[in-house]
Amino acid sequence: MFTMDDFVEEDNPILRKVAEEVPLPASEEDKKVLADLMEYVQNSQDTEIALKYGLRAGIGLAAPQVNISKRMIAVHLKNEKGELISYALFNPKLVSHSIERSYLTAGEGCLSVNRPISGYVPRYARIKVSGTNIEGEDVQLRLKGLASICFQHEIDHLNGIMFYDHINHDDPFNVPETYIPIER
Template sequence: MLTMDDFVNEDDPILRQVAVEVPLPASNEDKQLLASLMEYVQNSQKPDIAALYGLRAGIGLAAPQVNVSKRMIAVHLKDKDQLYSYALFNPKLVSHSVEKAYLTSGEGCLSVNRPVSGYVPRYARITVAGTDLEGKPVQLRLKGIAAICFQHEIDHLNGIMFYDHINPEDPYAIPENSIAVER
């Protein structure tokens, strides 16, 4: 089971690398790691398990955050009544809206151990393609918090941190042509 001890901090160079594609069909080792990413995200949202193991709550996780530069992410979150629970190899944005969105509470990251203030402009609607743990192709049309979370995790695979998107002159500048997303 992954714990906070397995995470790299924001100054680790691995978080600035472009992660490599996972050869498919995935090896047992890669499947195990992807399953562990999902297990962490799910466990971190269960107060009793999180408290027992000292897990910081998260809704998404990318392999580079646990010191593995491979293209895999896990997302587990509920938006209204919809559950988004996906563990994907080689996820990529295949399309996106012109309209932007931003999380009114700002974004956080399990690899960033400090508060970072500001709005992070994201695409309001996206389509993501990837491959699940069983080797099946997955295509998702997403909006709201799910779209924001997937973009955050895919950014990790490209060496981009969420705060790279924040306007340094005016962190709370509302992105042009955007909608506010509440969490």
């Protein structure tokens, strides 16, 4: 099980590298890492377990954040309708996206960033993602709202991009009126 001791902080160079593709079919070692990523995200949302192990709550996690430069992510959250969106994927790719943009009104955070960073992070409002699950099945997802934002955040980690790279540093809270605000 991953704990906060396994996380690298934002100044670690691994977070700025493009992560390597996972050879498929995945090895047992890679399957374990992917399962452990999902386990962390789920455990971090369980108050009792999080308190016992000192876990910071998160809705997504990418392998580079635990010092593994491979293209793996886990996302576990409830969407606006209360439906569970829970996927652990090898080699996720952003296949297509809307022109329309959105942002989290509360801003974004990151388990590898231990300081508050203010500002809106512009994201695509709707995306299509493909990847391979732990059973080796191809997965295609159409996402919007919080799920879309979370998947973009985690895929960015695989490409060496941090969420704050997207913030307009001259005017961090300025977003065009056409952007869709997403409450969390």
